[in-house]
Amino acid sequence: MQALDGNLTTPNAQAFRHRVKTFLAENLPAHIRDQVNQERMDLSKDDQRMWHRIVRAHGLACPAWQKEHGGGGLSDIELYILEREFALAGAPRPMIYGANMLGPALIAHGTAEQQRRFLPGILEGDTFWCQGFSEANAGSDLAGIKCSARLVGDEYIINGHKMWTSEGHIADWMFGIFRTDSSGRKQQGITFLLVDLKTSGIVVQPIQTFDGTGIEINQVFFDEVRVPASQRIGDEGAGWGIAKSVLTSERFGNAEVSRSLASLERLKRFCADARADGSRLIDKDSVARRLVELDMALGAVERTEIRFLFHSNGEAGSEAALLKLRGTEIQNAILAAAVDLMGAKACVEIADGDPAHPEHARASNAFKAHMNYRKTMIYGGSSEIQRNILARGVLEL
């Protein structure tokens, strides 16, 4: 592979890549790898936890956290290599809500006591978290949240409703933003709280989506839910700033360049395989051209990501927006191409893994993934919102 950046080919980088490849070859369970390589979206909670614990046992869980918090303490280059090798090997995404979103916020804004209480559960894979930001009328306009938290004595009392909560049905806890004051600007009066989902007064209601991959998102209702004030991160009214930092990490993560590279590799292999009549899709000019176009577009995002990660001043805003926008557009274009090239088989609903029709199951999974992944252009801030951020930041409007 041609080196994309000198940082990735130093002896240290190569030694680290070797360590990760060896770990994956020896430890990634085959049934999990096959599920990921089949573009399946429904890894069970048990499998997610099992994989997290294997990764943890090898010192690679929460790799971006500093060592004093139990994390991997990896450099940006090592993190990049880790993500790339995991994706190419068919390893599942990490449990992002705790490790990538709440963890860094707790490390930056939590008290020592809160860090001692909540970080170990994330690190060990014991606690599943979900993100309670969006509401029915506050998604793009997130600062418009209304779900209220009223301080009474040393407890907040929450009333209202959160919407589109991914993994809320399997999560143990939620980190979320709540309205504690409505009198000033809407960005003020927002407070960041940690909520145990077993608390009385909470109802988690799954939402069935049309892609056929199983339950993923939920709405969560709060009725007089009492949350100790000790579970507030940062000051009352300071939640907006914390939420924005969480969203910036989410947008970088959502670019999913590594996963798209893996997905495109699988598609290329599919097109290069001989079909029953001996012909190969790749030999058609139109197919080859489509793959090359995807390859070039993804390569451009990959280089942009490297430039931001290794050669920028570390500030992220427009950069995160640009990567999220282009990364998710290309991710969706790859899955759309997979569905087109797999043809009608992709649209037939056939039992997954049916040994008589493995190619049908694969095509059916690609179709579900194609439908499911439209979400990536919505969550974490829709494509239109990313364009607005870019217009303001890059064009200095």
Ligand SMILES: Cc1cc2nc3c(=O)[nH]c(=O)nc-3n(C[C@H](O)[C@H](O)[C@H](O)COP(=O)(O)OP(=O)(O)OC[C@H]3O[C@@H](n4cnc5c(N)ncnc54)[C@H](O)[C@@H]3O)c2cc1C
């Ligand atoms: C599968 C899925 C999982 C999700 N998981 C979570 C989660 O775990 N936690 C969580 O908190 N949230 C989650 N979300 C919510 C997600 O962040 C919101 O859906 C998203 O921010 C869009 O908000 P909305 O749905 O209210 O749409 P709206 O904000 O109502 O937008 C509707 C349309 O109008 C466009 N639009 C809105 N405002 C503007 C503008 N100013 N300029 C141009 N166009 C505009 C949007 O781009 C969109 O096309 C999830 C969403 C999905 C689909």
